Amino acid sequence: MVFMVAFFVAVGMTSQGRTNSGQYVGSEACAECHEKEYNNYKKYSKKAHSGESVKMMAGDLTRQELEECFECHMTGFGKPGGFVGFTETPQMAEAGCETCHGPGYDHIEAGGDPELIKAKLELADCERCHNPERVAAFDFKPLLFGGAH
Template sequence: MRIGVILAVITVFSCSLAGYGITDSATYVGSEACEECHEVEYNNYKKFSKKAHSSKSVKIMASDLDADELKECFTCHATGYGKPGGFVSFEQTPHLADAGCEVCHGPGSLHAEDGDPELIKRKMTIEECEVCHNAERVNNFNYKPLIFGGAH
């Protein structure tokens, strides 16, 4: 089942990013890179979004998880895990340890470099949210996700 979830994440993000002008050369830069131009959204994310602190949950659970279970957590609780320029570890990529802006909007290096809105994903679909916010996770962790309860 875990492999199925990982493949679903890869499939959804690969297909969804292609229609937004995002190329394979974009890498993850971290939410702080978004703040300069998107100050209101960034501040809302930091203040109101549980995603902005998602690594805390993983760190609390880490000692009770095996390596494969931990990797599964990183898929949704970190930014760009397993992707070019994405989260590697708390030590190597601490700026990507939380589920940041780029989890939904895609890797932001190209957009951050020149500000072109075509180089970042701007419109999300419910299907993309459901890669992480799905019935299995709701049942396993006994929570109700707020699909539209993010930063903006």
């Protein structure tokens, strides 16, 4: 009986789009509904090319150092559907939409439900990557809108 109740609750949540899969889908999936933002991101944002910098430096870094770079420069590194490697998941080899807005699968599956994505960003969201230590080391200049919005 408990199993059936749990099953129906889980199925009901899925059909209403209230899941929390944490699944990443890549920026191109966002472009289907957010074409203007996606085009601005690709054209103006340095984040759209962040994987290239890491790729150029990869030979000089230890695996641990490289993974630290992946945390911010790649989309969803170490998470479901996220960046695995340049060959396996080249579409995730950038700091894409989901790097700031969170995993998009549930948002998309629920027809764009705004409750299933971080729509309104704050400076604190940027500070996960653009923190004082990194700003000092790399002369980062956090931009809340970063070219996409």
